[in-house]
Amino acid sequence: MEDEIEFIIDTAKENMEKAIDHLKKQLQNIRAGKANPAMLGSVMVEYYGAQTPLQQVANVNTPDARTISIQPFEKSLIKDIEKGIMMANLGFNPMNNGESVIINVPPLTEERRKQLTKQAKAEAEDAKIGVRNDRKSANNELKKLDISEDLLRDAENEVQELTDAHITRIDSILENKEKEIMTI
Structure with a gap:
């Protein structure tokens, strides 16, 4: 039973990492002031x-x-x-x-910088939604297992900690990208 719980949590973590990797790729395409x-x-x-x-x-x-x-x-x-x-x-x-x-590469106007910041925020929000969906999937899989309520609560808490950590990373990545975009 422990193996199944661990497998579900590892799968959720892997999927959350994929969401962050996807976010990084998407943010690379949003240009900041300098050529890349x-x-x-x-x-x-x-x-x-x-x-x-x-x-x-x-x-x-x-x-x-x-x-x-x-x-x-x-x-x-x-x-x-x-x-x-x-x-x-x-x-x-x-x-x-x-x-x-x-x-x-022409320098960005203030208006264009604000548009790019909005675009970056939208990409970050998509990544957060992906992480939350991964949490929901993991919790649903855990509920299907025939385990005690204590084990279930502990596993759900672990999934929630993973979710919180990944959302914090997404916020940090977004903050760095916003600084990069707004820097002239």
Whole structure:
């Protein structure tokens, strides 16, 4: 019986960790003031008839805080890379110099910063909902077991502690992202 309880709690913990990992990925796509190669994570490029992630057809780096440089592995891809960036609708205007694609990352306006902060808060709230759903699933599984009320209460308390710890982590991650977005 102890093994089943432990298994349910471990599964809940694993699912809560996945929610936090997903939140971190989502927040990476929200751009803060400075250039970051992760900003182009959603860009797909037409490569020999297939949609391919930009990172698989080019080197993406940031020579300075306001510039992203994309060095394609094949020069013939420059036009496709520019098209892919425009199709991703990230608000960037790519330029090419015949060798590489260069993106100047404009500084964020105050209004845009507030929009991005709201977007980050929405992503954090989604992660919290995921963690709470994992708690609910774990508690439902625990109630299905044929165990004493004391064991059930202890297991539910452990699940609640896990939930509280993960929600605190989500709040901390959000707070850091908000600072990053609002820093000029």
